Amino acid sequence: MALDEKIHELRREKLKQIEALGQKSYPTQYDFTHTIPSILAGNSSKSGEELEANRISVRVAGRIMAIRLMGKAGFAHIQQDGQRLQIYVKKDAVGEKGFELYKLLDLGDHIGVSGYLFRTRTGELSIHVEEITFLSKDLLPLPIGKSVESDDGQEGGKKWNELSDVELRYRQRYVDLIVNPEVREVFLKRSKLVQSLRRSLDARGFVEVETPMMQPIAGGAVARPFVTHHNTLDIDLYLRIAPELYLKRLVVGGFDRVYEINRNFRNEGIGWRWNPEFTMLEFYQAYTNFQGVMDLTQELITQAARDVTGGTKTKWTGKDGENEVVHELDWANWQRMTMREAIIHFWPEAAGAKPEMSDFASTDSVKNLVQRFNKGHAHVAYDPKEPAGKTIAALFEAAAEAHLMQPTVIYEFPTAISPLSKQKPDEPDWTERWEIYAGSMEIANGFSELNDPEDQRQRFEAQLKERERGDDEAHQMDEDYIRALSYGMPPAGGVGVGVDRLAMLLTDSHTIRDVILFPVLRPEEKKEEK
RNA sequence: GGGCGCGUAGCUCAAUUGGCAGAGCAACUGACUCUUAAUCAGUAGGUUGUAGGUUCGACUCCUACCGCGCUCACCA
Numbered sequence: 001m002a003l004d005e006k007i008h009e010l011r012r013e014k015l016k017q018i019e020a021l022g023q024k025s026y027p028t029q030y031d032f033t034h035t036i037p038s039i040l041a042g043n044s045s046k047s048g049e050e051l052e053a054n055r056i057s058v059r060v061a062g063r064i065m066a067i068r069l070m071g072k073a074g075f076a077h078i079q080q081d082g083q084r085l086q087i088y089v090k091k092d093a094v095g096e097k098g099f100e101l102y103k104l105l106d107l108g109d110h111i112g113v114s115g116y117l118f119r120t121r122t123g124e125l126s127i128h129v130e131e132i133t134f135l136s137k138d139l140l141p142l143p144i145g146k147s148v149e150s151d152d153g154q155e156g157g158k159k160w161n162e163l164s165d166v167e168l169r170y171r172q173r174y175v176d177l178i179v180n181p182e183v184r185e186v187f188l189k190r191s192k193l194v195q196s197l198r199r200s201l202d203a204r205g206f207v208e209v210e211t212p213m214m215q216p217i218a219g220g221a222v223a224r225p226f227v228t229h230h231n232t233l234d235i236d237l238y239l240r241i242a243p244e245l246y247l248k249r250l251v252v253g254g255f256d257r258v259y260e261i262n263r264n265f266r267n268e269g270i271g272w273r274w275n276p277e278f279t280m281l282e283f284y285q286a287y288t289n290f291q292g293v294m295d296l297t298q299e300l301i302t303q304a305a306r307d308v309t310g311g312t313k314t315k316w317t318g319k320d321g322e323n324e325v326v327h328e329l330d331w332a333n334w335q336r337m338t339m340r341e342a343i344i345h346f347w348p349e350a351a352g353a354k355p356e357m358s359d360f361a362s363t364d365s366v367k368n369l370v371q372r373f374n375k376g377h378a379h380v381a382y383d384p385k386e387p388a389g390k391t392i393a394a395l396f397e398a399a400a401e402a403h404l405m406q407p408t409v410i411y412e413f414p415t416a417i418s419p420l421s422k423q424k425p426d427e428p429d430w431t432e433r434w435e436i437y438a439g440s441m442e443i444a445n446g447f448s449e450l451n452d453p454e455d456q457r458q459r460f461e462a463q464l465k466e467r468e469r470g471d472d473e474a475h476q477m478d479e480d481y482i483r484a485l486s487y488g489m490p491p492a493g494g495v496g497v498g499v500d501r502l503a504m505l506l507t508d509s510h511t512i513r514d515v516i517l518f519p520v521l522r523p524e525e526k527k528e529e530k
Numbered sequence: 531g532g533g534c535g536c537g538u539a540g541c542u543c544a545a546u547u548g549g550c551a552g553a554g555c556a557a558c559u560g561a562c563u564c565u566u567a568a569u570c571a572g573u574a575g576g577u578u579g580u581a582g583g584u585u586c587g588a589c590u591c592c593u594a595c596c597g598c599g600c601u602c603a604c605c606a
Contacts, residue, residue, distance in 0.1 A: 004540055006575085007557065066567050073563035090563060107556080121564045141556065143541045144567080165541080167598050179541095223605065268605045269531090278606075381603080435606095442606060473605080498606060511599095522597070 004140055011139045014104045021097050021104075023134040030112040030135055034058045036080035039117070040125070048119035058127060059114040060085070061135060063178070064107055065144070074102060075126075078111065082184045086126040087113055098132050108138025108178075143168070144179060166513075173517055183514075189308045190503045190515055194261060196307035197281055197499070200300045206257040206283055211246035213239060213263070219481065220244030220420070222473050223266040226276075239265035242496065243282050244420065248449060249484045251284050251492050259283035261499065272511045273441055276520050279499040286490040289422075289448040290432040293493030294409060297436065297444055298334050301407070301502065305331035308506045315508050316439050318405065327405050329438060329505065335408040339396050342410055346400040351375060363388045370395060385469060389414025389429060404437035413447075419459040419475050421447035439505050446495035453485040 019025050039058060043051070062078030062085070072091040077084045091099040093115075105111065112133040120126050169176040169183075176183050198208065216235065218225035220242030228237050243260050250258050261281045268274060285293055305312050312332035318325045337345065340360050347354045351373045359365045366388040370380050373395060380398045382391045392414050404410070411434035415423055421431035433447035450456055459475075460482070466474035503515040513519040 007540075010558080068565055068568055069562090070565065070568075071562040073565085075565050075568085077567080086566080088564070092563075120566085122566070124564095124566070126564090141540050144556070165598090167537095168541095170598095221606080264606085266605070269603080271605090272600090274606070280606085445606080496606090501606080 007141050008139050011106060011137055014106070015137050015139075018101060018104050018134050018137075021101050023101060025134070025137070027133070027135060030059075030061050030133060032059045032061050032112065034060045036060060036062055036078065036085045037083050039085060039127075040083055043117055043125055046117075046125075048123070051117050051119060056117045057114070058117060059112065060127070061110065061112040063138075064105060064109050064111060067105060067107060069103065072099070076105070078113070079178075082181050086120070086124055087115070087129050088118075088120065088126050089129045089132065093128065093130055094132060098129075101132050101134060105134075106138060107144065108140075108142045110135035110138075142179060143175060167521075170513055170519055170521055186503075186507045186509060186515060187517060189507050190499075192308045193304050193503055193506060194279075194499065196304040197261065197300060197497070199307075200303050201257075201259050201283060204257065204296075206259045206285075207255055209247070209250060209255070209258055209260055210262065211240075211243045211250075211260060213265075215240050215246075217476050217478050219475060219478050220246075221264075221266075222417070222475065224268060224473055226265050226267050241266050242280070244494065244496070245478060245481045247282055247284050248489060248492070248494065249481065251286055251449075252484045252487055252489045255284075256286035256490070257284070270520065273501060273504075275500065275512050275516055278512070278516075281497040281499055282495065284449065284492050284494040286492045288493045289491065290411070290434060290446060290493055293446045293495045294411070294434055297446055297495050297497065298407075298409075300497070301436070301444075302331050304502065305506060314506055316405070316505060317508055317510065318439070327439075329406060331407055333406070335406055337408070337410060338412040339392070339410050339414075340412065342400040342404075343392070343396050346403050348373070348399065360388075360392055366391050366395075373399065383469075386466075387414075387416035389416030393417050401437065401442075402440050404440055407436060407438040409434050409436055416462075418447065419463050420450055420456075422450050441501050441505070442498070443501045443505065444495060444497040446493060449489070449492045449494050451485055451489040451491060453482050456485055457482050 015025050039060060043056065060078075060080070062080040064076050065079045065084060066077040068075045074089050076087050076089065078087060089099070089102045094102065112135055113127055113129045114131045114133075115127045115129040118126060118128045169180070177187075202208070214228065214230075214237040216237060218238035218241045220240075221244065223241045225238040225241050228239060229235070230237055242264055243262065247258055247260060259282060261279065263277050264280050265277050267276065270276065283293075285296070302312055305314060312330065314329050314331065316327045316329050318327050340357060343360075344354050344357075352375075355369055359369055367384065370382055370391060374380055380391075380394050382394055393416075396410075400410075411432075412424065412430045413421070413433040413435070415421075415429050415431050418431040418433050421433040424430045424432055431447060433445070435442050435446075436444040450459065460477045463475040464477060467476070500512050500515050503509070504512060507515065509515050
């Protein structure tokens with residue numbers, strides 16, 4: 001029998017003994033007067049004498065995270081909301097049965113205690129327990145271990161293990177959350193981030209809505225969708241890759257300021273920045289353009305950085321080859337440059353002279369740039385038949401993206417890769433579109449929304465040609481969307497913000513799996529029945 | 531999907547050229563009525579990811595598979 005099975009058996013046996021003491025094994029509720037955080041917040045500054053003079057009675061519940069038995073007395077630490085408080089259990093105080101119960105408790109059990117606050121001889125705020133109530137048993141051993149190592153020979157250099165098996169951490173996030181307090185912190189920060197975005201948008205009169213997750217045409221982005229099937233209607237539906245086209249239908253319908261924070265699903269690879277389902281904020285504002293929503297997005301993110309971290313500067317640990325490099329991201333200081341400027345600015349020396357603006361103008365000159373770039377560098381894959389704009393975007397990603405550490409707005413994107421954006425009035429090959437980069441990641445995308453139905457139809461048709469060329473991610477035709485635009489959509493700016501990636505940046509998390517509670521993993525292999 | 535790397539006790543990690551699979555903590559038994567992730571004495575814990583192969587002998591070498599990580603491609 002494996003160890004954890006043995007422990008499971010042993011603890012079930014203990015549970016029976018606990019019942020025999022008159023405790024319920026799985027009681028339905030516990031009335032408490034305090035929480036551990038409230039006790040710590042309210043009494044941390046009080047001295048032992050003060051606590052003795054004005055005795056404070058408390059009833060509080062928590063999970064046992066450390067327990068020490070010493071004959072006829074003992075200590076334990078109980079945890080609630082990620083915070084710990086010590087309890088002191090003395091046989092004289094809790095009685096025969098109470099102490100029998102204490103002796104049957106294990107690491108990980110939930111208990112409720114009532115008693116009064118005091119300070120131990122060493123000064124730690126603790127509860128002098130008068131009554132213990134059993135609340136729930138932990139039948140499986142928590143992976144709490146310790147190892148004593150002489151860290152750098154430092155005196156008393158104790159280094160406590162943490163649960164570091166990433167597979168177990170992601171598969172059994174509940175265990176990760178119990179054992180690793182900093183994991184809890186990351187998700188609390190993520191919650192604050194989402195709250196902050198909502199508050200900022202609500203304060204500006206935006207209305208939060210929910211649009212379909214299951215769509216007959218997966219539109220609004222360039223990506224491969226997941227397919228599912230509805231039995232009664234007997235139709236295939238796609239999990240949405242973006243809410244964009246539905247939100248703009250709502251702008252047509254008169255919601256001038258509208259937003260949604262919800263999941264998108266894209267059937268693509270998994271990596272440090274990619275999870276098949278991810279959370280996106282999208283918002284649309286009528287009567288403004290890409291400039292207006294660019295300013296607003298910067299404000300939203302600056303405020304979010306404040307709300308999550310208390311300031312506008314955050315640490316980001318990057319890698320330079322083998323070495324770790326700590327960057328300080330400044331969310332109140334935004335750089336802006338056009339895509340073409342960025343390519344020129346970050347043009348690698350090995351690729352010779354920097355491009356001129358005119359080099360982006362024709363298919364031949366763009367091809368020439370790629371050839372020059374590829375000479376000294378990682379290969380930029382491109383199809384000679386693809387539109388020049390698409391090649392320029394690939395060039396930008398290869399030349400510039402990795403260098404975009406500080407929050408930076410890159411604007412003016414090729415029309416060929418922006419089927420839903422308005423063109424620049426003076427340069428129809430370019431659109432009024434921007435993306436925000438930070439920590440070498442794209443985190444937001446916004447533009448002046450294309451609202452001319454005829455132009456939109458032509459853009460979709462151009463995408464269909466890409467599709468025929470073999471690009472199965474190119475946008476599909478959406479007749480109803482064109483019909484909606486035909487009723488007249490006011491001029492508007494729209495934005496999508498990658499919430500997971502923003503959470504990564506604000507918590508110095510280097511994989512998206514550390515900011516998603518249950519990231520997609522391959523299912524566990526089923527153990528053979530014996 | 532391609533390439534590279536990893537998988538040893540519940541957790542964190544050792545194991546010399548291929549030569550008896552170990553430690554700390556957790557667990558169990560006992561002692562201890564102010565401990566600090568207590569201390570002391572003792573006990574138990576393993577098909578070394580799985581299945582094959584090479585060998586007198588495999589944690590170690592080879593092959594396949596499973597899982598995870600990094601990376602490239604596709605993408606946000």
